[in-house]
Amino acid sequence: MRKVSKLRGACASLLIGLIFMIIVKILMESCSQQQEFAAYLNSSYPNLVKFYFLEQNKGLKNNTNFGRNLVSVIRRKMMPAKFLQEESCEIETALYYLRNHKNITIENYEDPFANFTPIGGDDWTFSSTVDCLRNSSTSILEKSNTERKRPYIGCSENDVYMNLIHLSSGSPDQVFQFPSNCLKRVVAKYCKDNLTVPNIVHYIWFGSLSFEFMHFVSFLSAYKYQNPCMILFFHDMLPSGIWWNLLRQTVPNIVLVRVITPTHISGRRIKFIQHKADIFRLQILKEYGGIYLDTDQYILRSLDEFRNNECTMGMAHDGTVGSALIIAARNSRFIQKWIESYRSYDPKSWGGNSVTMATKLTETFPALVRLHRHHCMFFPHGLVLYNQNYKWSHSYAIHIFKNGHINMLKSIDFDTVRKLNNTIGAFFRYILHGNKELCRK
Known part of the structure; x- marks a missing residue:
């Protein structure tokens, strides 16, 4: 045997x-x-x-x-x-x-x-320098106290209009309340073209945060490379400081929209302020349609090729669907499904109803969303932004994942960005000066 x-x-x-x-x-x-x-x-x-x-x-x-x-x-x-x-x-x-x-x-x-068409040129060695426009804190303060342009919007029973007017530094801005039927009519008249999604950009600002240089660059990138008809700034309180003042002086088509921030979702008290922004961005897109951006999201080229889809999102480096950039038509079916998912809102779950739920919904309703699976929307990984120079010649946008890097990001201004030899320094210079190269002294 x-x-x-x-x-x-x-x-x-x-x-x-x-x-x-x-x-x-x-x-x-x-x-x-x-x-x-x-x-x-x-x-x-x-x-x-x-x-x-x-x-x-x-x-x-x-x-x-x-x-x-x-x-x-x-x-x-x-x-x-x-x-x-x-x-x-x-x-x-x-x-x-x-x-x-x-x-x-x-x-x-x-x-x-x-x-x-790649952007940023052919040389990615960062071994050469170029002349960059020099700005200083003094010149910024002087500029922020001069006359500025701002849209003035009016609605009557039969018509709407929007004109660019000049305001002195101390003049108050026109402020709308959310939701605004007047703004909805203005978007329909001035921001619609032959594409499905209106060319309008949305930002949310909740709380008494400090408006930093990095936020200024984000708004500038949307204005410069997307060229939207309006940038709607949804806020519960307005920021202040030199970078906010410079933004209002530099970007003329910002429209202020005051918001009463939500306190409950499906009868449950909201624990994190980020959850308020999570649900509110969906309500904005349902109401107006357009392009939603987090304030640490940066546009590097036009997103118009995605505006012919009812909803477009991108995969992040961790395999979930990123919510820092959402392109959606008004009353998008995917956005509606996402809003409905908040019936099971869990205040203790950090991303349960945001990126985790969005990922599940893309798998359940793939026909309702164009999921941009290649790496040029939300990549690279956050560490690559700060520790090396990533070649973003084919990128549409970059999300900088600011958590854990706030102090470093707060140190960036017009002076320090000139010699900042990493990914963030390079694409900040590209947005500011049209050239990614390190600046000469």
Whole structure:
């Protein structure tokens, strides 16, 4: 019996070994095909092979699938000793397609950036400097005390109008209350074009926060690169300070909308002020439609190509749907589903009804939202923004994930941004000066 048992064991081991060799052969062939394709992409996207191997291994660390783990072992032996970090959103996008379309080849690969115009120039070494417009605190204070422009809106029973008027520094702004039927009519008349989503930008400002330079740059980016008909500023109290004053002097189409902040959702008291903004951004988009932006979200190129969809959102680096940038038509069905989900609002859950719920809804109702899965909307990872220079030549927008970096961000102004050698410094300079390069003294 022992001999029979040993014989069976030997046969089983031999069979397992044979199966193992067959699997290795198949996977090696698959790996070879993938390497060939990666090499092809590498001609367009530098360092792609390194990124491909690195990202595959990171994604397979907890994967129990035998075959995939075997591939990761094979690849690990082929990888160079050191890797660059996340380099560019078009590289990460190519990797996304590689990971999710295992049968992809040179013949059937469709480059999502084939007709794309990169921004920021060709040199991303940051080894050269350029002349930048110099601003100082003194000149900013002087400018903030001069005459400024502001929209003046009027509504009658039969018509609405909007004119740009000049105001002296001490003149009060026109302020609307939310919801405003007059504003809804103005949006319909002045902000609608042949696209589904009106070209209007929304910001929310709740609480007595300090309006910093980073906020000024966000508003400027929306004004400069999206060119909206209006920027609606929803607030419970107005900010103050030199950067707020400079913004009102620099961006002429800001319209103030006063808000009574919600205290309860579905009969439950709101615990976090962020939850107030979470639900209110949805109410704004349902009422007017448009482009919602967090105050730490930055626009780097026009979002008009997404305005022909009823609702568009992007994936964040953690795999959830990001809510810092939402593009939606008025009465969007996806936004309505999201609002309805707040019937189960949990005040203790930080993101349960915001990004977590949005992610679930995109899976349940995929036809109601265009989910922008490539990496040029909410990427890169937050650490890449502060520790290195990320190549954002193909990015639409960048979210800077300010939590944990507030003190560093508060130190940035027109002087310090000139020599700030990281991702934030580069795209701040691009927004401010039209050039990402480090500034000469």
